[in-house]
Structure formats: structure tokens, C-alpha cells
Amino acid sequence: MDTRHLLFVIPSIMILFSIIPAYAEVTSLSTSAPFYKGGSKIIFTGSTADTDPPNITIIVFDPTNKFITLLSGMADSTHHFQVSLDTSDQSYSQQFTLKGTYNATAFIATKENGKTANFIFSPDGSPVIPSSPLSLTASVPSSTEIDISWSAPTNTGGAALSGYRVDRSADNGATWTTVAPNVINTVTSYPDTGLAPGTIYSYRVVAINPAGPSDPSNVVTASTLASNQSTSSTTTSSSGSQGNSSSLSLDELIKQRLEDAKRLQAILNGQTPQSSGGSLQGNTQQSINLTESMSVEDVSSNLPSASSGNTTQGPVSIPVNWNNVIYPAIALVGVGIVVFILYQRKKLAPSMPRIKKESPPVPTPHVDAASEKEKEDEDYALAILKNRLAKGEITLEQFKEIKDELSEP
Structure with missing residues (x-):
């Protein structure tokens, strides 16, 4: 040159x-x-x-x-x-x-x-096995049932699915038992009933077409509820009525809070709730069970130490869940530690110059207008191949094979 x-x-x-x-x-x-x-x-x-x-x-x-x-x-x-x-x-x-x-x-x-x-x-148009079902999940409605659901595979293998197979394991996947050999192909859920309470089960799903079964889906694990455990909790108010606070409307929830506040104030003042009327008589013991989270530490110090006459003031029973305080505090401390470490690493890390990735050179264009485009494409592809060979992205055998293919007329 x-x-x-x-x-x-x-x-x-x-x-x-x-x-x-x-x-x-x-x-x-x-x-x-x-x-x-x-x-x-x-x-x-x-x-x-x-x-x-x-x-x-x-x-x-x-x-x-x-x-x-x-x-x-x-x-x-x-x-x-x-x-x-x-x-x-x-x-x-x-x-x-x-x-x-x-x-x-x-x-x-x-x-x-x-x-x-x-x-x-x-090559012959016959189907192949489908891809695996996707996004298998599980929910637990009771102590004897686990419901699973999934999404259809993205590729059915060139033929319609004939159905799904559901497998269950009670030993963390060591052995599998088929509990539903042929779930209809239009259904992507299955309720598994008759299970033992308080037991852990694992599930997987397989798609089937005329070519055979697919690889299994992801494995999901769930535990049935204990025999004395319920999916929804109920609370009992001081008046004896029962209800689920999660099912109450906003207006009903506000009214319930006001009633609880009134009853709490009546107890703190040494009186019975308004529904009973009058003051506490005899050795009556009052308690209240709040269905909403309330902060009562500020008023606990104002509780009367004794009452006059034969009237006895009972303790105010207010459950406190310390997990709601301890766990967020631990998480906050952990976040603070991570932020401090990242700040120190950023502060101490030396500045490094940015390295610009080189790209393959452009081949010299040919003067001949008739073959300019063809020659330019061939040289460009060859330059890319040489660059990849130098970086180790392809082997020498692959380079020669592609180069021979490009050089063919």
C-alpha cells in the first residue's frame, strides 16, 4: 500500500x-x-x-x-x-x-x-415438544386445599396443546406424583383438595402436545393451613358483636373507631359505656379490645390507681404487636449501613478514565461503481469477522467457514 x-x-x-x-x-x-x-x-x-x-x-x-x-x-x-x-x-x-x-x-x-x-x-413439518408453562403460582384457601395457576407456554411446538399435567411432591421435590394427568388445554388452574393440614407441598406443571410433554414449569411450594387456622380473622368488641374489620366500609370503620374511643374514655373516667348508663357498680371488670391500631401510651399514665366505694376499675386490655415496631427498625438500620458503605466506597474509589470501545475500520471503497455496493458489504462483514476473531468471540474454524461463504459468488 x-x-x-x-x-x-x-x-x-x-x-x-x-x-x-x-x-x-x-x-x-x-x-x-x-x-x-x-x-x-x-x-x-x-x-x-x-x-x-x-x-x-x-x-x-x-x-x-x-x-x-x-x-x-x-x-x-x-x-x-x-x-x-x-x-x-x-x-x-x-x-x-x-x-x-x-x-x-x-x-x-x-x-x-x-x-x-x-x-x-x-424440516418435515411435524410438531416438536412445546415450551414450558410459565409463571406457576399457588394460593392456600383452607387447611386441606392448595390452588395453583399458570400461564400457557409461548410456543406450542407447531401443534395445539392436548392438555396439561400437574405433579405434586410432599418431600421437597425428591419424588413427584401426578395428581392431574390431563387438565384441559384451555384451563390454566387446578385446585388440589383433600390435603393434610399444616403440610408443605411442591407443584410443577407440564404442557403436552402430539409430540410429547414439555420440560416442567418452575416449581412452587406452599403449605396448607393448620387445622385450627383460618384465612380471615374476626374480633370481638366490648358489646359482644363480631365482625371482620377488613370487610367494613369507610363510614362503618369511622363509626366503629368513635364508639371504641367513647368506651375507652368511659373506662378511663371510671364509668361504664353509655350503652349501660351510670357509673360502675360492684366488682365489675371492664375491658376493651380495639380492632384498629391505636396509640395509648400517652394515656396509660393517666389511668386511675383506685376508685371510690365498692367500685373496682379493671385493666384496659390493649394488645400491642411489637413486630410492627422491631422489624421496621431493623430494616432502617440495615439501610443506613448499606448507604454508609456505598458512600465510603464512592468517596475512596479512584477516578478511572472512560475507555471507548473501538469499532472495526471501514474498508476502502472501490472506484468501480458497478461493484461498489457488493464489495463494500463483503469487506464490512469481513472486517467485523476479523474483529470478532481478534477478540475471541468466534473460533478460527468459524472464521474460515464464514469467510468462505462470503467469498462465494
């Missing part, structure tokens, strides 16, 4: 470094369908950041994670791109021979900063 070429290449490389962002990446990638059969066209669509260059590279791997092919495309003015792959083409039909889940990654500068999409391919 003579001096004239060097004078042209060096400024081109400097311009490319100023154009390509240090962390350029594809922001989204998807396929037109989750399942494809032999001879169909696979269409990849996605988007890029508005600061990224338009050149897109897509690499495809088979179910064994072996590299198959490299595709390239361009994003339009709205920063969206679409790249198609026709499996009926002879060059691709010889590569798409395995049945299973393939994955494709689209990127601009490096694969790590790209996006990956999965799709199922079947």
Missing part, C-alpha cells in the same frame, strides 16, 4: 470511529412466527437506537448451538429493519436439517450488545 492509499484509509477509519457509538446495539428482535417447517421463509424484524448506524448483522445457530449462517441488512429511516431467510433455497435447505429450537442474534458492533430471538424449525 503506497502513501496515497494510507492518506485515504487513515481519515476513513477516524471518521468511522466518530460515527459508530461505543455501545451501539440492536434494541429488539423477533421472528414472524414461533414455528417454521421446511421450505418456509423466516422473517426477522427489529429496531435500532436512533444514534446507531443502519448496518445489521444476524447470525443463526441450530439446536446444537452450531453456527449455520450469517445474514446482513439495513435499518430504514425509522430505525427498523427486516431480514428474510428462505429455507427453500438450496444453500439454506442443506443447513436447516435438524428439528428443534434455533436461535438468532442481531447486532451492530458486537454480539454481546445485540438481541436474541428463538424459533422452532421442523
Whole structure:
């Protein structure tokens, strides 16, 4: 290369470094369908950041994670791109021979900063096993029942689901028992009844289609309630009426608080509640059970130590849950420690210069207008491959294989 070429290449490389962002990446990638059969066209669509260059590279791997092919495309003015792959083409039909889940990654500068999409391919069109059910959860309505629910798999394997299988374990997943072999495919919940009270159970769900069962879903664990435990608690007021405070309306809740306050004031004054009338007579012992959290420490010191006559003042029974005070205090102390450590690390950490990630150089454009575009795309892809080989992202064997494919007419 003579001096004239060097004078042209060096400024081109400097311009490319100023154009390509240090962390350029594809922001989204998807396929037109989750399942494809032999001879169909696979269409990849996605988007890029508005600061990224338009050149897109897509690499495809088979179910064994072996590299198959490299595709390239361009994003339009709205920063969206679409790249198609026709499996009926002879060059691709010889590569798409395995049945299973393939994955494709689209990127601009490096694969790590790209996006990956999965799709199922079947050369003969027969279905494959579906993907696993998602988001399995459990709820406990009673001491003998656990209800589970889940979401359908994102990919049914190219065929409709025939149903779901529900497995249960009573030994933390060491052994599993099928409790529902064929839940209808349109139902994504199951109530498991007849269980032992106060017992821990684990559950998993499997999707089934004509190709077979999927891998199990996530495992969820729940414990049935104890035999004397209830899902809703009730409280008894001083007048003897019962009710669940969580089911009361706002007006009813305010009225109840006012009544409790009146009864508490009557007891503090040595009187009976207004509903009884008069003062306390005989050895009457009064107590009140508040259904709402109230602060009574300020008035506890004003309780009368004794009463006149034969009237006996009983203690005011007000339950206090110390967990509501201790646990927040511990959490607050923990947050303070973490903030102090982070502040000290930030204060002591030395300032480091930011390192700008280098991007591959732009090849020298050819003067021939007829082959300029083709040569530019080939050199650009080859430059990217060399850059990845130098960084260890691909092996030498993969580099040679892709290079030979690019050099084919």
C-alpha cells in the first residue's frame, strides 16, 4: 500500500470511529412466527437506537448451538429493519436439517450488545415438544386445599396443546406424583383438595402436545393451613358483636373507631359505656379490645390507681404487636449501613478514565461503481469477522467457514 492509499484509509477509519457509538446495539428482535417447517421463509424484524448506524448483522445457530449462517441488512429511516431467510433455497435447505429450537442474534458492533430471538424449525413439518408453562403460582384457601395457576407456554411446538399435567411432591421435590394427568388445554388452574393440614407441598406443571410433554414449569411450594387456622380473622368488641374489620366500609370503620374511643374514655373516667348508663357498680371488670391500631401510651399514665366505694376499675386490655415496631427498625438500620458503605466506597474509589470501545475500520471503497455496493458489504462483514476473531468471540474454524461463504459468488 503506497502513501496515497494510507492518506485515504487513515481519515476513513477516524471518521468511522466518530460515527459508530461505543455501545451501539440492536434494541429488539423477533421472528414472524414461533414455528417454521421446511421450505418456509423466516422473517426477522427489529429496531435500532436512533444514534446507531443502519448496518445489521444476524447470525443463526441450530439446536446444537452450531453456527449455520450469517445474514446482513439495513435499518430504514425509522430505525427498523427486516431480514428474510428462505429455507427453500438450496444453500439454506442443506443447513436447516435438524428439528428443534434455533436461535438468532442481531447486532451492530458486537454480539454481546445485540438481541436474541428463538424459533422452532421442523424440516418435515411435524410438531416438536412445546415450551414450558410459565409463571406457576399457588394460593392456600383452607387447611386441606392448595390452588395453583399458570400461564400457557409461548410456543406450542407447531401443534395445539392436548392438555396439561400437574405433579405434586410432599418431600421437597425428591419424588413427584401426578395428581392431574390431563387438565384441559384451555384451563390454566387446578385446585388440589383433600390435603393434610399444616403440610408443605411442591407443584410443577407440564404442557403436552402430539409430540410429547414439555420440560416442567418452575416449581412452587406452599403449605396448607393448620387445622385450627383460618384465612380471615374476626374480633370481638366490648358489646359482644363480631365482625371482620377488613370487610367494613369507610363510614362503618369511622363509626366503629368513635364508639371504641367513647368506651375507652368511659373506662378511663371510671364509668361504664353509655350503652349501660351510670357509673360502675360492684366488682365489675371492664375491658376493651380495639380492632384498629391505636396509640395509648400517652394515656396509660393517666389511668386511675383506685376508685371510690365498692367500685373496682379493671385493666384496659390493649394488645400491642411489637413486630410492627422491631422489624421496621431493623430494616432502617440495615439501610443506613448499606448507604454508609456505598458512600465510603464512592468517596475512596479512584477516578478511572472512560475507555471507548473501538469499532472495526471501514474498508476502502472501490472506484468501480458497478461493484461498489457488493464489495463494500463483503469487506464490512469481513472486517467485523476479523474483529470478532481478534477478540475471541468466534473460533478460527468459524472464521474460515464464514469467510468462505462470503467469498462465494
